[in-house]
Amino acid sequence: MTRALLLLALLLLASGCHPRVSAPSGIYFVMVDRFANGDPKNDGDANPDDAQAFHGGDLQGVIEHLDWVQALGFDTIWLSPIFKMRTEKWHGYGAFHGYWTWDLSSLEPRFGDELLLAKLRRELDRRGMKLILDLVLNHVGPDAPVLTVHPDWFHERGGVTDWNDATQLVMNDVHGLPDLATEKPEVFDTLLSAARRWVELARPDGFRLDAVKHLPLTFWAQFNGSFEFMRLGELLDGDPGLVSRTWKEGRFSAMFDFPLGFAIADVFCRGESPAKLAAILTNDRRYPDPSQLVTLVDNHDLPRILSTCQGDLEKTKQALAFLFAMRGIPSLTWGTEVGLDGAKEPDNRKSMQFIEHPLRAHIQSLMARRAQSLALSEGAAVPVEVSAERVVIARIAPDGTTVNVKVEAGQVTVSDAARSNPALVTQWRTGAKTQRVQLTGRGSVVGSGGELGDWDRRKARPLPVTLELPVNGVFEFKRIIDGEWEAGPNRLLFVGDAPVEIAL
Ligand SMILES: [Ca+2]
Ligand SMILES: [Ca+2]
Known part of the structure; x- marks a missing residue:
C-alpha cells in the first residue's frame, strides 16, 4: 500500500465513512490536437493556419493546463482518442480529431509517449481529477495497416446507403470508414486487450465509447461487461426511448443526453417553448439512473452553442445556466468558456485560446453554485409547473431539499424552495x-x-x-x-x- 493510500484508508476509518467512487462533478472535453501545444518537437507538419491540418496540441499541453480546467470547476477530463492514428488528410478532410485510429494498442507519437501518459495520470491524481479515454471500436482509419495484415477482420459491405436499415447501420462502413467485424472472436479479443492495456497504463476512470449506433448491442454488452468503471456511450440521437434501451441492453453505465442537449438548443437559441425541456425530463424514469446522464449543449460533431444561438452571448449564457442547473453530469466542449464558435466542421473544432472571456466567469460561477447545492448536483428533476410560456423544474435532493429552476422568456432563474416530500422523487423515478x-x-x-x-x-x-x-x-x-x-x-x-x- 502506498503512503497516500494508507493515509486515505486511515482518514476513512477515522471518519467512519466507507469509500465510494464519486461521479464526476463535470466532464471537460479536450480534443488533444486543438488544446495546447506543450512540445513543438512532436509537431510534424502541424500548421495552425490550416483548419484541416494538425495544430500541434499534445499531452504535455494538457498537463500544463489542468489547473485551467480545475479552476473552471471540472474534475474530469475526457481526451479525444490518443491512439496511433492516420495523420494525412483524407479527401481534403483533416485527421487531427483522432477518430481515424490506426492502432488502438499504441500511443500517437504526435501526442507523446507512455511515460508522458503516466505523468498525466500522476498530475491528475495530485489534483484529485479523473480521466476518461475515448475508444473507437467500430472502425479503423482509412488505409490503416491492419487492413493489409488482417483483411478478414472487416465487413467490407460498402457504405451505408439506407440509414433506416438496422443491419446496414452496424455492418456497413460509416462515412467510408472500414467497419470492424467485431463478431469475430479474434477481433473482439484484440479490441478488449488494447482497452485493458490502457486501463493498466493510465488507470482511466472511464471510457467514452464512440459510434454506439454502429455496433451491435451484443458487442456492447460483452465489452462493457468487462469493465467496472464508467462506460459512457455516444448515441447521437434525440430519442430518449432509444437512448434508454441502448443503455440497458448494451450494459453502459452512462449515456450522453443528446435528447436534452437538442431541446436546450431549441428552447434557448431558437425560442421554442420551455415545455419541451420538461417533456424530455419526463423520460427520466425510463433510464437506469438519470443522474448518470452526461449532459451537453454541443460537442465536436455539433454546431457550437454560441453559433446555434447566432452569436448571442446572453442566449448562450442562459442555455449554459440551464445545463448546469439540471440533473446528470454536465460536460463542456473545450473553449466554450472563451467563446469558441463554429457551425460546421472543422469550424466547430477551433484551437483553444487561454484568454479571459465573460463566459469563463459565468461557467465558473454556475459550477460553483452547483457544487454547493446537493439539490442541484444530485437531485432529481421533476416538473412542477408547466405552461407553453413557463416551466418550473424542482430539483429535489435525496433528503427533500429543493431548488426550483424556472425557465420563462428565455431566462433561467434558480431559487430555494420549500422542502419536498422525498416520496415524490421515488414516485417520479418509478412512474408509480x-x-x-x-x-x-x-x-x-x-x-x-x-x-x-x-x-x-x-x-x-x-x-x-x-x-x-x-x-x-x-x-x-x-x-x-x-x-x-x-x-x-x-x-x-x-x-x-x-x-x-x-x-x-
Ligand atoms: Ca506538439
Ligand atoms: Ca459497425
Whole structure:
C-alpha cells in the first residue's frame, strides 16, 4: 500500500465513512490536437493556419493546463482518442480529431509517449481529477495497416446507403470508414486487450465509447461487461426511448443526453417553448439512473452553442445556466468558456485560446453554485409547473431539499424552495403514481414519451384513447388527421392530480 493510500484508508476509518467512487462533478472535453501545444518537437507538419491540418496540441499541453480546467470547476477530463492514428488528410478532410485510429494498442507519437501518459495520470491524481479515454471500436482509419495484415477482420459491405436499415447501420462502413467485424472472436479479443492495456497504463476512470449506433448491442454488452468503471456511450440521437434501451441492453453505465442537449438548443437559441425541456425530463424514469446522464449543449460533431444561438452571448449564457442547473453530469466542449464558435466542421473544432472571456466567469460561477447545492448536483428533476410560456423544474435532493429552476422568456432563474416530500422523487423515478388521461376526437395522436409513441408516427395512438400517464409528467403531442400532421405548435399536456378528459 502506498503512503497516500494508507493515509486515505486511515482518514476513512477515522471518519467512519466507507469509500465510494464519486461521479464526476463535470466532464471537460479536450480534443488533444486543438488544446495546447506543450512540445513543438512532436509537431510534424502541424500548421495552425490550416483548419484541416494538425495544430500541434499534445499531452504535455494538457498537463500544463489542468489547473485551467480545475479552476473552471471540472474534475474530469475526457481526451479525444490518443491512439496511433492516420495523420494525412483524407479527401481534403483533416485527421487531427483522432477518430481515424490506426492502432488502438499504441500511443500517437504526435501526442507523446507512455511515460508522458503516466505523468498525466500522476498530475491528475495530485489534483484529485479523473480521466476518461475515448475508444473507437467500430472502425479503423482509412488505409490503416491492419487492413493489409488482417483483411478478414472487416465487413467490407460498402457504405451505408439506407440509414433506416438496422443491419446496414452496424455492418456497413460509416462515412467510408472500414467497419470492424467485431463478431469475430479474434477481433473482439484484440479490441478488449488494447482497452485493458490502457486501463493498466493510465488507470482511466472511464471510457467514452464512440459510434454506439454502429455496433451491435451484443458487442456492447460483452465489452462493457468487462469493465467496472464508467462506460459512457455516444448515441447521437434525440430519442430518449432509444437512448434508454441502448443503455440497458448494451450494459453502459452512462449515456450522453443528446435528447436534452437538442431541446436546450431549441428552447434557448431558437425560442421554442420551455415545455419541451420538461417533456424530455419526463423520460427520466425510463433510464437506469438519470443522474448518470452526461449532459451537453454541443460537442465536436455539433454546431457550437454560441453559433446555434447566432452569436448571442446572453442566449448562450442562459442555455449554459440551464445545463448546469439540471440533473446528470454536465460536460463542456473545450473553449466554450472563451467563446469558441463554429457551425460546421472543422469550424466547430477551433484551437483553444487561454484568454479571459465573460463566459469563463459565468461557467465558473454556475459550477460553483452547483457544487454547493446537493439539490442541484444530485437531485432529481421533476416538473412542477408547466405552461407553453413557463416551466418550473424542482430539483429535489435525496433528503427533500429543493431548488426550483424556472425557465420563462428565455431566462433561467434558480431559487430555494420549500422542502419536498422525498416520496415524490421515488414516485417520479418509478412512474408509480399515474393518472388517467382520455383523449377524444378524430384521427390519432403521437408525441413525446413512450405512451405517445416517442414521436414515431408508426406508433401513433388512434383516438379515442385512454392513457395512464405519470403524475407531474409533461407530454408534447400532435394529432394526425387523414394522414396529415395538424398545423401549429405542439399541443401540451401536464399530468396533474386528477383524471382528465380532453376533447381535441
Ligand atoms: Ca506538439
Ligand atoms: Ca459497425
